Amino acid sequence: MNAAVNELRPDLALIAGWITPGARVLDLGCGDGALLAHLAEQRGARGYGLEIDPANVAACVARGVNVIQADLDDGLRDFETGSFDYVLLTQTLQALQRPDEAIEEILRVGRTAIVTFPNFGHWRVRLALMNGRMPVTKTLSSAWYDTPNIHLCTVADFEALCAVRGWQVHERRLLNRAHREGWTIRLAPSLFAEVALYQLHGRVGG
Amino acid sequence: MSADASESSVGTVIPQLIDIDAPLILDCGRLLPRHQLMVETYGSLNAEASNAILICHALSGDHHAAGYHDDERKPGWWDNCIGPGKPIDTSRFFVVSLNNLGGCRGSTGPNTVDPETGRVWGPDFPLLTVRDWVRSQGLLADRLGIAQWAAIIGGSLGGMQVMQWAVDLPRRIRHAVVIAAAPQISAQNIAFNEIARQAILSDPDFHGGRYFEQGVVPGRGLRLARMLGHITYLSDAAMRAKFGNDLKAPQPSFNFDVEFEVESYLRYQGEAFVDRFDANTYLLMTKALDYFDPARDYDDSLVTAFQQAQARFLVIAFSSDWRFSPARSREIVKSLVDAGRDVSYALIDSELGHDDFLMPLPDYHRMLRNYLSRVADEVGA
Numbered sequence: 001m002n003a004a005v006n007e008l009r010p011d012l013a014l015i016a017g018w019i020t021p022g023a024r025v026l027d028l029g030c031g032d033g034a035l036l037a038h039l040a041e042q043r044g045a046r047g048y049g050l051e052i053d054p055a056n057v058a059a060c061v062a063r064g065v066n067v068i069q070a071d072l073d074d075g076l077r078d079f080e081t082g083s084f085d086y087v088l089l090t091q092t093l094q095a096l097q098r099p100d101e102a103i104e105e106i107l108r109v110g111r112t113a114i115v116t117f118p119n120f121g122h123w124r125v126r127l128a129l130m131n132g133r134m135p136v137t138k139t140l141s142s143a144w145y146d147t148p149n150i151h152l153c154t155v156a157d158f159e160a161l162c163a164v165r166g167w168q169v170h171e172r173r174l175l176n177r178a179h180r181e182g183w184t185i186r187l188a189p190s191l192f193a194e195v196a197l198y199q200l201h202g203r204v205g206g
Numbered sequence: 207m208s209a210d211a212s213e214s215s216v217g218t219v220i221p222q223l224i225d226i227d228a229p230l231i232l233d234c235g236r237l238l239p240r241h242q243l244m245v246e247t248y249g250s251l252n253a254e255a256s257n258a259i260l261i262c263h264a265l266s267g268d269h270h271a272a273g274y275h276d277d278e279r280k281p282g283w284w285d286n287c288i289g290p291g292k293p294i295d296t297s298r299f300f301v302v303s304l305n306n307l308g309g310c311r312g313s314t315g316p317n318t319v320d321p322e323t324g325r326v327w328g329p330d331f332p333l334l335t336v337r338d339w340v341r342s343q344g345l346l347a348d349r350l351g352i353a354q355w356a357a358i359i360g361g362s363l364g365g366m367q368v369m370q371w372a373v374d375l376p377r378r379i380r381h382a383v384v385i386a387a388a389p390q391i392s393a394q395n396i397a398f399n400e401i402a403r404q405a406i407l408s409d410p411d412f413h414g415g416r417y418f419e420q421g422v423v424p425g426r427g428l429r430l431a432r433m434l435g436h437i438t439y440l441s442d443a444a445m446r447a448k449f450g451n452d453l454k455a456p457q458p459s460f461n462f463d464v465e466f467e468v469e470s471y472l473r474y475q476g477e478a479f480v481d482r483f484d485a486n487t488y489l490l491m492t493k494a495l496d497y498f499d500p501a502r503d504y505d506d507s508l509v510t511a512f513q514q515a516q517a518r519f520l521v522i523a524f525s526s527d528w529r530f531s532p533a534r535s536r537e538i539v540k541s542l543v544d545a546g547r548d549v550s551y552a553l554i555d556s557e558l559g560h561d562d563f564l565m566p567l568p569d570y571h572r573m574l575r576n577y578l579s580r581v582a583d584e585v586g587a
Contacts, residue, residue, distance in 0.1 A: 048543065054555070054569045061520070061550050062576035068539060068551040078540045 329415025
């Protein structure tokens with residue numbers, strides 16, 4: 001049991017801290033189910049993961065995590081409005097066909113959206129581009145021609161979209177390369193954050 | 207995780223005929239005071255009786271799911287999946303496989319003798335529903351001393367029995383594994399079944415179902431029914447890959463003999479079926495399939511039906527299956543999610559069509575293996 005806690009990535013551990021006990025959770029792109037297994041054990045959370053990769057689906061099943069094999073680009077039409085307390089989208093936003101529509105759907109299905117993504121405004125990304133090359137970093141580890149990441153954005157881009165769509169930013173955390181909140185991030189968040197984490201609520205009255 | 211090398215066969219198996227002496231009230235209103243079920247078991251029941259798995263068969267299946275009969279070289283119909291070290295691991299589980307009531311492979315059915323009249327049931331055998339089968343299987347569980355199945359597993363019509371179990375006898379099933387099934391039958395499915403039935407009913411040798419007394423079987427009708435069924439079990443792509451449109455001879459012969467490979471395949475399948483299956487049972491099985499609708503008892507709400515269930519579910523569909531397509535499995539999954547039940551869903555990439563649920567596809571078997579090994583841990587198997 002403790003092994004699972006130790007294994008959990010720091011950004012996922014931070015998300016786990018946001019989830020209220022007994023919550024109903026939908027984890028989009030749930031990978032091998034580590035986070036959901038942790039939430040079930042530590043928070044008594046119940047829910048499902050959505051995952052497209054067969055090996056990951058099999059890994060979730062081996063952990064006893066509820067997983068539904070599905071393509072996130074097909075949307076969430078199989079899920080009723082307001083049926084989850086939290087819908088999670090961790091490090092997957094940038095790989096979707098329409099990230100904006102995905103978030104609208106997430107806010108329909110869940111009361112709170114938890115969205116994390118790699119910040120394309122990080123100084124290493126900017127440095128690589130200044131040198132005339134597409135960046136390859138720890139969080140963006142693929143080359144331009146075979147990357148699944150087709151809709152990259154910066155922290156500023158994301159917040160601009162939230163403002164335009166009327167999504168309420170309930171909470172924001174920016175983490176550095178070690179997935180910690182260091183002094184550099186406090187100094188210049190959009191330059192030093194490698195991973196951005198948001199809790200969003202839908203439009204007021206929407 | 208066991209490698210293929212550690213898999214083995216359950217070996218020679220001997221079916222046993224089990225007397226179910228409790229009365230069974232059927233959905234059609236008739237009562238069977240007692241009946242018999244032909245059963246095979248593999249592995250051994252543990253002291254707590256917590257490691258039992260029930261296998262539910264599909265339209266033309268029977269109790270012989272694994273291992274070998276003395277006089278046959280071909281193993282049971284799901285031998286690639288059931289055995290020591292296989293996904294349904296008989297070194298951990300006690301696996302029970304039966305020929306359903308109404309079947310033609312030894313269980314009480316149209317081709318057995320009605321003790322009341324002393325003659326073969328034939329067309330007088332009552333039509334059955336999936337709910338009737340679940341009741342009959344429940345009585346079998348009582349008889350075997352199994353209060354709760356660790357899991358019930360079935361593909362196609364077998365998967366429908368699994369769902370009905372979870373709804374009707376929720377405390378007696380821990381895990382429900384529903385493979386290549388549908389939440390109810392579509393008009394298209396009923397249409398195919400109706401053509402199959404008409405083929406049998408219109409065969410001059412059918413004699414209103416009393417063909418045994420006439421010393422014949424409605425072979426032409428049964429053959430046609432099976433040929434039609436086989437078309438729906440295979441994908442277009444699989445048929446193309448398997449048979450193409452090649453002529454067997456260099457030139458067309460301009461008659462109705464077998465000219466194309468697919469014709470020869472269908473005729474062979476039809477012929478083989480006549481030798482092992484009973485027409486009255488085929489009629490009864492297709493009707494049970496048509497009647498299946500667990501939502502009917504709950505104001506046509508599958509969600510409400512599944513709210514009765516307590517089992518955890520694993521639902522598996524195959525991408526090339528058009529008979530019970532992945533979309534139908536997604537309907538099951540959606541209703542389970544809306545009912546707040548635990549469910550996992552796997553869509554297996556496949557080519558053959560509906561028949562893939564019987565094939566040892568690596569992704570499919572890994573899914574079953576991973577799921578069932580957790581079940582085994584959970585029940586102390």
